[in-house]
Structure formats: structure tokens, C-alpha cells
Amino acid sequence: MSMVPQLQWAVVIAYVLAAILLAVSNRWSRAGIIALALTVVGLVVHLGILQLRWQAYGQLPIVTRYEDMTVDALMVVAVYLFAQWRIPWLRKTGLVVLPIAALGLGVALAYSMGSAPRVPALRTNWLIIHSQLNSLSIGAATIAAAAALFAKDKIEVQQAGRLLAWAFLFWAAMVAAGSYWASLAWGRYWGWDPIESWALGTLLCYAFVLHLRLKPGWRGRRGLMLGLIPYGVMLFTTYGLLLVRGSIHGSYLFQ
Amino acid sequence: MVRRLWRLLASHNLALALLALLGLAVLAGGTLPQAGRVSSEEFNAWYNAWPNLAVWSSFLRLDRVFSATWFLGLNLLLLINIAAGISVSISRRYALYKGKTSPRYRIIGSASQPASLPPLFDIADELGVSKNRSKGAIGLLGIPLFHLGIAIIILGGIWSGWAGFGGHFELSEGRTFDGRQDRLTVDRGTTLPVEFGARLRLDRVQVEVAEGKYLGELKAHVSVQQQGGPIRQAVVETNSPLRVGSYRIHPDNTLGYSAVFERIRPDGDRRRLYINVPVGLADWDSATPIQDTTLLELEGVPLYYDMTLHSGDKPELELLVRQAEKKRFEGRLIPGSVVDLEAYRLVFKGSVRWLGFYLTSDRPMRLVFVGFILTLAGFLLHLLVPFRRVALVVTPEGWEGMAWTMRGDYRFDEQWRCWLAQLPEDGA
Numbered sequence: 211m212s213m214v215p216q217l218q219w220a221v222v223i224a225y226v227l228a229a230i231l232l233a234v235s236n237r238w239s240r241a242g243i244i245a246l247a248l249t250v251v252g253l254v255v256h257l258g259i260l261q262l263r264w265q266a267y268g269q270l271p272i273v274t275r276y277e278d279m280t281v282d283a284l285m286v287v288a289v290y291l292f293a294q295w296r297i298p299w300l301r302k303t304g305l306v307v308l309p310i311a312a313l314g315l316g317v318a319l320a321y322s323m324g325s326a327p328r329v330p331a332l333r334t335n336w337l338i339i340h341s342q343l344n345s346l347s348i349g350a351a352t353i354a355a356a357a358a359l360f361a362k363d364k365i366e367v368q369q370a371g372r373l374l375a376w377a378f379l380f381w382a383a384m385v386a387a388g389s390y391w392a393s394l395a396w397g398r399y400w401g402w403d404p405i406e407s408w409a410l411g412t413l414l415c416y417a418f419v420l421h422l423r424l425k426p427g428w429r430g431r432r433g434l435m436l437g438l439i440p441y442g443v444m445l446f447t448t449y450g451l452l453l454v455r456g457s458i459h460g461s462y463l464f465q
Numbered sequence: 466m467v468r469r470l471w472r473l474l475a476s477h478n479l480a481l482a483l484l485a486l487l488g489l490a491v492l493a494g495g496t497l498p499q500a501g502r503v504s505s506e507e508f509n510a511w512y513n514a515w516p517n518l519a520v521w522s523s524f525l526r527l528d529r530v531f532s533a534t535w536f537l538g539l540n541l542l543l544l545i546n547i548a549a550g551i552s553v554s555i556s557r558r559y560a561l562y563k564g565k566t567s568p569r570y571r572i573i574g575s576a577s578q579p580a581s582l583p584p585l586f587d588i589a590d591e592l593g594v595s596k597n598r599s600k601g602a603i604g605l606l607g608i609p610l611f612h613l614g615i616a617i618i619i620l621g622g623i624w625s626g627w628a629g630f631g632g633h634f635e636l637s638e639g640r641t642f643d644g645r646q647d648r649l650t651v652d653r654g655t656t657l658p659v660e661f662g663a664r665l666r667l668d669r670v671q672v673e674v675a676e677g678k679y680l681g682e683l684k685a686h687v688s689v690q691q692q693g694g695p696i697r698q699a700v701v702e703t704n705s706p707l708r709v710g711s712y713r714i715h716p717d718n719t720l721g722y723s724a725v726f727e728r729i730r731p732d733g734d735r736r737r738l739y740i741n742v743p744v745g746l747a748d749w750d751s752a753t754p755i756q757d758t759t760l761l762e763l764e765g766v767p768l769y770y771d772m773t774l775h776s777g778d779k780p781e782l783e784l785l786v787r788q789a790e791k792k793r794f795e796g797r798l799i800p801g802s803v804v805d806l807e808a809y810r811l812v813f814k815g816s817v818r819w820l821g822f823y824l825t826s827d828r829p830m831r832l833v834f835v836g837f838i839l840t841l842a843g844f845l846l847h848l849l850v851p852f853r854r855v856a857l858v859v860t861p862e863g864w865e866g867m868a869w870t871m872r873g874d875y876r877f878d879e880q881w882r883c884w885l886a887q888l889p890e891d892g893a
Contacts, residue, residue, distance in 0.1 A: 327675040330683050330703040331718075368875040372848070379844050386837035394704045397631060397715040397825040398653070399833060400622070402502060402531045407495025414488035421481055424872070443492075455496065456503075 217259050218280070218319055224252035225287065225312040232304045242301065246294075249287060249308065256284050256315070267325045272341045273332060274325060279318035282345045282448070283311040289349030297369055303356035310352055336391035343387055347380035348448065355441040358434040367434055371423055374437045378416040381444065385409050396458075404455040408447040415440035475549035483543045490539065494530030497522055501529065540619050547616045551609050558605040561869055564597065564854055568867035570881050574888070575863040581887040583866050584880040585855045592857065592864075599854035604871075607847030614840030621832030629827040630654035636667040636685075637723040637739045637819040649824065658826050663691040663709045668698070670818040672720060674749045683716055685820050701822070712826045719821030720744060722755060722776045725814040730764065738763075738811065741819045742774055752777060764808040768793065780816040853877050 228248040235241035260280060263271040271277040286307060294301040354377050357370035388409070393399040400406060419440055423433040452460045473479060498511045508528075512519040519528070526533040560566045578592040585598040631653035636642050644661020666688045675681035685701040689709060699707050706713040721744040728738040742757040754775045761768055766788070773783040779799075786794040786806060794804050798813040854869040870877045 327679045334704045365875045368873045397823040404495045411492040418484040
């Protein structure tokens with residue numbers, strides 16, 4: 211476990227280097243392939259860091275803020291690799307996506323790397339489902355936001371719009387899973403807690419953008435760029451809100 | 466007039482306006498302290514720190530967004546908008562399914578048949594005759610299902626807010642709860658919606674504290690008897706509530722020790738009296754005496770009990786009883802000690818552990834979860850199963866190819882363009 215910070219910084223460097231190589235590469239140039247290989251190696255080491263932590267503490271690393279940000283960064287890179295495999299032009303979004311993942315991973319190190327025994331409320335599979343859907347939606351939303359910046363022609367705009375819809379779906383599933391879990395743990399499925407309210411607010415922002423994109427004047431890049439607003443709201447809900455408002459989520463998680 | 470009203474209620478613009486307003490309202494409610502949802506101290510501190518903002522917040526009811534009538538009104542309007550939108554959407558999708566709308570793609574050929582197979586057609590299809598091929602019809606149901614799910618969630622949420630019930634009660638080891646309203650601190654609803662109809666006895670409390678401050682284990686071993694039926698044993702723990710009729714009982718992580726007395730009235734009537742003292746997790750396993758002051762009004766006499774309880778094998782209670790500023794009793798009690806307070810006498814029996822529970826009843830909650838499932842399933846269907854219909858019509862002048870798809874179906878767009886590329890320019 212003592213070498214984890216060094217490994218984590220190595221992954222940060224790998225992602226940043228990959229982004230730089232992507233910036234100077236063409237689609238199938240050697241630099242582009244090296245960038246991709248570097249990203250894959252970074253992801254494998256990234257996964258290894260979490261595996262080491264899992265072994266050391268005997269519990270899935272998805273509870274503390276350090277763990278949460280590390281898993282989110284992992285999911286951002288994993289979703290990016292999957293998306294660029296399915297839709298090759300998305301490879302260039304790595305220019306934005308990989309530095310974001312590197313930033314998340316670096317900021318994670320600023321938080322305590324300690325762990326705490328898991329309280330009874332967190333000993334359920336719903337924690338895994340809820341937190342992984344959260345990470346997945348952040349991954350999909352990050353790619354969607356980056357795709358909005360890079361999409362050029364009509365088909366690329368449509369594909370970026372589809373990514374926005376996937377981010378919305380994953381976030382909605384995360385909210386639904388959290389709601390069901392809350393009904394089991396606390397006896398109520400919704401309590402208008404600040405985190406819950408902002409999670410719903412994020413969903414409504416995405417719903418607004420998706421509906422707006424159905425209108426003729428908003429089907430192009432203009433409507434797509436508007437998708438950056440719900441992405442910002444999503445990031446604030448996940449990482450910023452607990453810094454300014456107290457929440458029942460903060461008493462269990464993200465210590 | 467009715468038609469105009471209908472168009473307005475089903476309009477996309479109204480949906481956009483409602484989504485924007487609800488989004489802003491929810492974000493405001495999640496940011497500004499909400500009366501009744503934060504402690505009065507926190508609320509007043511914010512009010513004093515931001516006096517100008519607080520005045521506006523109060524004027525616009527942004528300090529109680531989620532219980533405001535305008536918020537309910539927005540939700541109801543969205544419900545109506547969704548319901549109207551679903552009916553319009555279904556009729557449009559049916560027309561699309563039947564090919565009764567303008568095709569999104571169209572091509573006319575002058576030859577007797579196209580030179581190659583259009584998308585969705587397979588090798589066995591004869592090109593010289595009129596044919597229709599469609600795929601993914603079930604995908605057309607995706608968005609209506611999604612909206613139906615949202616409507617059900619809103620409906621269930623409103624119903625749940627009106628009919629839901631929740632209240633906290635405390636139960637000491639050996640003590641029974643039978644649903645008496647005066648044992649409950651209600652925070653949702655007013656009275657029990659239906660009779661509790663059961664007796665719940667706390668047999669044993671199992672608490673483990675990890676590293677001196679974390680809750681490691683919290684289990685309540687209980688006996689339950691419903692409607693005079695057989696007694697069954699159960700374990701209540703977090704994430705695994707106990708179901709009793711239409712109620713669910715959750716441990717709410719409050720715990721402590723009870724000072725147990727026998728209260729004897731002048732007429733000889735004897736009853737158990739439990740005074741619960743909350744304990745922090747850090748003190749649960751330690752031998753530190755726990756202190757508490759509580760006001761008890763028994764036999765019409767309000768008395769303050771200042772207590773220091775030594776729990777464990779040899780329980781002791783340091784007790785000071787006051788009526789206003791007048792001292793009525795002061796002393797150290799061991800099991801069997803008697804305190805005479807004139808209106809009644811108390812016999813100290815010892816100490817036991819208590820746990821806090823949350824009693825809840827929320828039948829519409831199921832509706833909300835059905836709504837969630839429909840919403841997710843509908844949207845998934847919409848994303849994964851695109852509807853496509855291709856028609857090839859043979860005319861005396863040649864042939865005509867038409868295709869109907871959902872907007873943004875870029876994969877079909879590619880297939881169609883690929884097909885067009887295979888056609889000779891002079892024939893199509």
C-alpha cells in the first residue's frame with residue numbers, strides 16, 4: 211500500500227502524456243496509437259491500485275472521498291476507451307477526457323487515504339449499484355461533454371447527443387437505486403436532502419437539454435453545447451455540494 | 466377553445482418551461498436552508514447571516530420549497546403536460562408505425578426495380594413487387610413508457626406526501642410497543658393511517674462499536690405478535706426492516722440506556738417507568754456514567770429529573786428531582802431503592818439498553834418504484850431499439866423507396882446512404 215501514491219502519480223502522468231500525444235497525432239498515426247496504448251496501461255495500473263486497496267482493507271474501495279474520486283476517474287477512462295472503440299472519432303475527445311481523469315486522480319490524493327470500518331447502512335449491494343451507477347454516469351457525461359466540444363458534422367452531433375442521453379439514463383438509474391436503498395435504510399425513499407435535491411436538479415437540467423434538442427433551432431452544436439450546463443451541475447452535486455452544505459450522505463460517505 | 470387549451474397543455478414549450486422552473490426550484494431548495502428540514506438554530510443563523518437574501522427567500526417561499534403550494538402546482542401541471550403529451554405521442558407513433566406520416570427518406574427510380582436490396586430487406590425478398598419491412602416496433606413504446614413512468618412517480622410522490630406516515634419510538638429491552646400514538650414522535654403525517662394491530666417486544670439489543678467510534682453492528686432481536694396470532698422472533702437491522710402489516714420498522718441508530726423504575730400510585734397501582742438516556746457511540750462500551758436531564762409530567766405533576774446513570778452489572782443512579790427550582794429529592798439509588806415524590810413513589814429497578822426505531826407506512830412508495838422501473842425500461846428501449854420501416858412500392862413508371870425512422874437514427878442514415886451509393890445514377 212505504501213507505493214500507491216507513487217503508482218497513482220504515474221497513472222496521472224500516463225493520462226496527461228496520452229492527452230498530449232493525442233493533441234499532436236492524426237487518427238491512425240504512431241503517436242495516436244502510443245497515446246491509446248499509454249491510456250490502456252494507465253487504466254490497468256489504475257485498476258491495480260484499487261485492487262491493492264480492496265485487498266488491504268477487505269472492502270470494495272467505494273466509500274471515502276479518495277476512493278470515490280479514484281473510481282470515478284477510472285470509469286471516465288474506461289468509458290472513453292469503450293466509446294472511442296465503438297465510435298472512432300471520439301478518440302480525439304481524449305484531449306479533454308484524459309486530463310479530467312488525471313485531475314480527478316490527482317485531487318483524490320489530496321484527501322485522506324485512510325479507511326474506516328463500514329457502518330451497517332453501507333453493508334449492502336445497493337451501495338455498489340448506487341455508487342457504480344454514479345461513476346458510470348460521470349464517465350458518460352464527461353465523454354458527452356467532450357464530444358459536444360469536438361463534434362463537427364451532423365452525424366457526430368447526433369452521436370454526441372446520444373451520449374448525453376446515456377448520461378441521463380445512468381444518472382436516473384443512480385437516483386432510482388439510491389432512492390430504493392434509502393427506503394430500506396432510513397424508511398423513506400426521498401427526503402429532499404441537499405444531495406438528493408441536487409441529484410434531481412441535475413436530472414431536470416439534462417431533461418431540459420434533451421427536450422430542447424428536439425426543437426429545430428437547437429438540434430445542432432448549439433443545443434449540444436448547452437449540455438455542458440447539466441454536466442457542471444452534476445460535477446458540483448458529486449464533488450462540491452458537500453463542501454458548502456451538510457447532508458446525510460456526508461455523515462456516511464466521503465470522509 | 467378546448468382544442469387550444471389541449472394544445473397548450475400537451476405542448477413541448479410548456480414541458481420546457483416546467484422543466485426549467487422545477488429544476489431551478491429544486492436547486493434552490495437544495496441550496497437554501499429549508500424550514501423544518503434543518504434545525505431551527507441553523508435556520509436562524511442563516512437568516513441572521515444573510516438578512517436581505519432571507520427576506521426574499523421567505524417572500525418567494527424559497528425557504529420551504531418542497532411544501533409550498535406553487536411547487537405542488539408545478540408538479541401537477543407537469544403531470545397534466547406529460548399525460549397530454551403521452552396521448553399525442555402515442556397517436557403520432559402509431560401513424561409512424563403504419564407509415565401514415567411523411568417518410569424521412571424517399572427515392573424514386575425509373576427502372577423496373579432497384580439494382581440492390583434496400584435496408585431491412587433480405588435476400589429472399591423479390592424486388593419487383595411492393596413490400597414493407599419494419600424492425601424495432603417495440604422501440605416506439607420507449608418514450609411513452611418513459612413518460613408514463615415519470616407521471617407515475619409524480620403521482621406516487623404526491624400521494625405519498627399526503628398519505629405517508631413516519632414516527633420515531635424508543636423501545637427498551639423487555640418492553641413492548643403496541644402502536645400507541647403517545648409513544649411516537651411523528652415527523653411525517655399526523656396519525657397512524659391504519660391500526661398497528663401488533664405487539665412488538667424488544668428482547669435483546671446487539672451493538673458493536675468498532676475502533677471506539679464507528680457503529681460496527683446494530684441488531685434488534687424482537688418478538689412480534691400480529692392480531693393475536695403466534696409469536697415469531699425476528700431480527701431488525703439497517704437495510705433489513707421488519708414488516709408488520711402495512712408498516713415497516715427500521716432501527717434509526719439512536720441508542721442508550723434506560724433507568725427502570727416501578728411507579729406506585731397512592732391507590733396501589735403499579736406500572737413500569739423507563740427513562741431513556743441517549744448514549745454516544747464513544748461511550749457505549751465504556752464505564753463512563755451517562756448524564757441527562759428530562760422533564761416528566763406524571764399524575765399532573767411536572768418534574769425535572771437530573772440523572773447520572775451508572776449502567777453495567779451493578780447499576781446505580783444519582784438522581785436529583787426538581788419541581789421548578791424546588792428540590793424534591795436528591796440521592797444515590799441502587800436496585801430496590803425507593804423515592805417518595807408525594808404524587809407517586811418510585812422503586813429503582815436497574816438499567817437496560819434501549820434502541821430507537823422509525824415506524825413508517827407508505828403504500829404509494831411501491832407506485833414510485835414501479836414508476837422508476839417504467840422510466841428506466843422505457844428510456845433503455847428508446848436508446849437500444851430504434852424503429853425502422855422501409856417500403857418499396859412498384860409503380861407503372863418505376864419504383865419508389867421510402868423509409869420512416871426516429872429522429873437522429875444515424876446508423877440507419879448510414880445504411881440508407883450506403884444503399885443509395887449502390888444504385889446506378891441513371892436508374893434512381
